[in-house]
Amino acid sequence: MADRIKMTTPLVEMDGDEMTRIIWKMIKDILLTPYIDLNTEYYDLGLEYRNETNDQVTFDSAEATKKYGVAVKCATITPNAQRMTEYNLKEMWKSPNGTIRAILDGTVFRSPIIVKGINPYIPTWTKPITLARHAYGDIYRNTELTAPAGSKAELVITNADGTQTKQLIHEFKGDGIVQGVHNLDDSIGSFARACFNYALDVKQDLWFSTKDTISKIYDHRFKDVFADIYENEYKEKFEVAGIEYFYTLIDDAVARVVRSEGGFIWACKNYDGDVMSDMVATAFGSLGMMTSVLVSPDGVYEYEAAHGTVTAHYYKYLKGQSTSTNSVATLFAWTGALRKRGELDQNKELMDFADKLEQATIQTIEEGVMTGDLARLSTLETKQVVDTETFLLEINNRLKAILMNNKI
Template sequence: MAFNKIKVSNPVVEMDGDEMTRVFWKSIKDKLIFPFVDLDIKYFDLGLPHRDATDDKVTVEAAEATLKYNVAIKCATITPDEARVNEFGLKAMWKSPNGTIRNILNGTVFREPIICKNIPRLVPGWTKPICIGRHAFGDQYRATDAVIKGPGKLKLVFEGKEEQVELEVFNFTGAGGVALSMYNTDESIHAFADASMATAYEKKWPLYLSTKNTILKKYDGRFKDIFQEVYEAGWKTKFEAAGIWYSFKSRFISHLFL
């Protein structure tokens, strides 16, 4: 019996991965995709040996292709530590591919369960799925860290065109320690808020923001303020018409489910 493959008009970016994920993904393609779907694939090998051979440029190229074609499938990849550097004989301890891709896309990571009727739930009474969105730009993925050796003052300095800021973070008096500096931008937080509200509106689900602004009053507080601004400016009327809502919770995300 003749079968006409489903024609996909838009190219799809394929990011191959490491170890067994390459085997699984090839089997899925050969058995479940290629026999039934006709599509143009833009292939990028993000396996650790090829990332090393290209000085990790392939990761950037894959992310840029995703920006161009809007659809990508990525397999699991190894983020090397010291042991992996020695194991693979790498030139450098390359950064997380996921972090690189997310920063280039300036996107939001949404994780949502796939509901299957024939698979029992761990919590049988929990019948409505939850979609969790996580900001995927800056923060730990673009942080700068250092090991401090010996006593001394740690400072945070900003040299702007209109203002200069210098903050004393900590005065090390003993053997030393560690330090971390991270950042985010108003533009990226605004995009995060807009993407979160667009997703909630599309699904007709309420949206909750959880931060720890009780501790990080300025850092997490900025997320809280921008989310509220975005909601008031472009989404409040739509949410109310759809019978959903936006709510900010100053607590750990686990508390939202209790």
């Protein structure tokens, strides 16, 4: 088609697994390629191909993202013992998301998609809350040991010159356990800059929380790095933008968040962010209605759905049974990536299309046409539950109307 929107720079496209892989193709076929001369550099991150390439494809996709600046990723399987057998894997490959985060040195930002009829469980939340999660260290790179009765655990730092600093952790009179965690000043600094840059990008206040009153060295380091970078690099920019940065203890932050109306970014350490992002997503309604973007400190973006591969629906699909799978988060990963690609390339037509596709998606749900999971949440009086493909076709009908109205 001669009138399709042109793209000057490729998007990095990372395909995935199971039901989301099926939806991925449907979205492209129904909602993207009829309108866009889609220019992507494709990487198959499906578990079979990751296994075939010894996971090299994951590393290659991350490097391509650094090269082109924008990627869109389908949900992928992180294998466990059951998947080892099911997929006949060579080894239990690591999480592709974790690998990509580490290579990009990125921070994950997750935000709910607000639609009429799906009301947050916390009634005061009238605006989205974006959760910013540090993606390095803490218990995700921990070292653990069992400690038998009579043993002694010490924390030992061996300096470059061979000298040591020791601190007693505990003398075990009975059996116990011990864990060591670490983080890096550079990674904390990257986390801070990504949060400050994102806040400026969306013009929202930034909150940051840890527990420095208890963790007087580890958590306090996070607080100090954030404060130093803010004062020296971002304070004037925040004042010009009319937004605020402040630090608070995480227990105080939880109380503030629950009482708030939303409309801000909440930055958390790795584990805190893991837990709180699911809490925020559930309280807003559904992980299927969350955007997720990984942002590196040097301005590289990777968009993805916040949920998994919808395995139960995939097994139904393989049996030829009808599925009603929510594709909104995957669809918004595409629109987010297309909009950012358009922004970086000064391609207004691509940015406008992304906006209109999101508008058509929200309109479809607010007019009562939705998948089964959303129907269970929706307070709309009239609802029509449709299957996976029909939902996308209904969005396409409204997208056509929006594009036609714009031409008149």
